[in-house]
Amino acid sequence: MSVKAPRGVNDILPPDSFKWQYIRRKAEEIFELYNYEEIILPIFEHTELFQRGIGETTDIVEKEMYTFEDKGGRSITLRPEGTASVMRAYLEHKIYGQSQPTKYFYFGPMFRYERPQAGRFRQFYQIGVEVLGVDNPAVDVEVILVGFQILDTLGLKDCKLYINSVGCPECRSAYREALKDYFKPHLEKLCSDCQRRFERNPMRMLDCKNEDCKRHMEKAPVILDYLCEDCASDFDKVKSYLDLVQIPYEVDPGLVRGLDYYTKTAFEVKYSKLGAQDTLFAGGRYDGLGEEIGGKRVPGIGFAMGMERLILALKYQNVELPINRNIDLFITTIGSKAEKEAFKYLNQLRRAGLKAAMDYMGRSVKGQMKMADRLNARYSIILGDEELDKGSATIRNMETGEQDEVKLSNLVEEMKKRVK
Ligand SMILES: [Zn+2]
Ligand SMILES: [Zn+2]
Incomplete structure (x- = not known):
């Protein structure tokens, strides 16, 4: 009898591990250029942090978390992402009392109980950045540039940026009503998840993966038509800074993150040859997250980049990383x-x-x-x-x-x- 690794979990063996090492080192060089500092986060947290910091109505919290009771009877969850932990640490250690902004990067495994497929695993590895304590839209673009410079340094081309604004709680209340009006006549034809979301959080319906539901999403009202003055002006600034540094982008009104603490900028960078799992890095602003997890209001923006996807994309593009394992x-x-x-x-x-x-x-x-x-x-x-x-x-x-x-x-x- 031999024991095998659980489904969706990988051993990264040489020579693949050389690639991981190389990518991490290159990313660190770039973080240094942009003055980002490493934060080393715990692998597990109180379950409540993710329930509040990711959202009860999300697939992650509803279906995908590795949650267990420890021997002291506490509910513990293996982290499914890094942002909630970064915000928790920032609040817990009162980093907001120091000179701002705070610019962090992190590396490490994340855990989600999903169906394993190409580029998707139950334990997967992320490279992430978070900038806290500043709401200047220039920083939104800086964060995007950090990600792009990592891709460029590795030699990965043809990556496309999609951006959107998800507004703020104020401008979203009008949008939510518009969505409800639009979906109401179709409600019976939508999946049970969507029917539930219709009451609790209609914006979450927009990223339903169900094919029947998707057809109804195409003509749904878009948030960009409902942005308040402040959100609209910040979105214009983001676009103008992207123009300034000549990063091409496409506005994708379908890019939504339907939770109240996600605000304004949302973005995704995709590599089309990857098929269904084509996002290399994605992120956005989350100015309401600090309050959501019981702290104060802290402006924040960040992204997470998937290491396995990155490696897959490099393979598709036939990029040979200059890895030197020669000895003297x-x-x-x-x-x-x-x-x-x-x-x-x-x-x-x-x-x-x-x-x-x-x-x-x-x-x-x-x-x-x-x-x-x-x-x-x-x-x-x-x-x-x-x-x-x-x-x-x-x-x-x-x-x-x-x-x-x-x-x-x-x-x-x-x-x-x-x-x-
Ligand atoms: Zn707004
Ligand atoms: Zn649905």
Whole structure:
């Protein structure tokens, strides 16, 4: 019998894990350029945080959370996203008392009980950013630019930006009435989820995944026609800043986030070749979230980028990430005394900052040479019992095949010179 990983959960093995590492490092470089700082969040939170911070009527909270009671009888949930935790931490540690804005990034796994398919898993990995304490629409565009620069740096092209404004609670009340008027005559033909949402939150009907429902959504009134002056002006600013930095976009009135604390800017960046799961990163403003989870009003905007989707998109576009796993040198040994001595030099070479390896499998000299090749070693140090007696080693340049002898007392310094 063998135990396997649960459905929807993945092991990220080399060489794939090299890609993950590479992407994380590149993203960190870009966060540094934009002056974002890392926040390391807990993997689980009180269930209540997500019920309030994501919304009781959402699919995530209704159907997809990994919730359990811990041994102390508390209801705990594995985080299905990062934003609610970031806001919780910001309020809990009174970060708003410091100079604003606060610009965070985070990495890590999220958990949702969904049907696994291409690019969608039950444990998935997100790269996220959140900017808190500022409501300037320029920041909305900065956040979008951070995401785009990550995609650009990785060499991912043809990604398209869709934007919308979801307004604020004031302008949305008129919109909600308009939606109800529109849906009322069709209500019987809609799914049971939509019928429930009609009473509780008609905006949530707009992102119903049911095909029959979708047909009724096409002619539904759009929020952009109901924006108040403040929301309309901020949306114009977002568009003008996007023009300023020449980021093409399409206004998509269907892009809605139907909860009260989502406000104004909503956006998605898609890569069309991915099919149904085509969103690479998505986000928006959530100026009401702080209050929703029991704190104060805190303007905030952010996005989350899916690592698995990103990797899939890179594959579709045939992007080869420049991952270098070559080593500097490999120590080939002949004889048992040399094998033991080699271990000592291996340690010294690594301590000196060189990427070095030797064989632990008792391979023949020929086998060791093959291994040096496989590891793309630049140099091979050949150490035999005979050489040991003379106090020297043979250095072979693996690329040119040239060989020469070096004094063992001088080995580390000599190799440092050659490798750098
Ligand atoms: Zn408004
Ligand atoms: Zn529906």
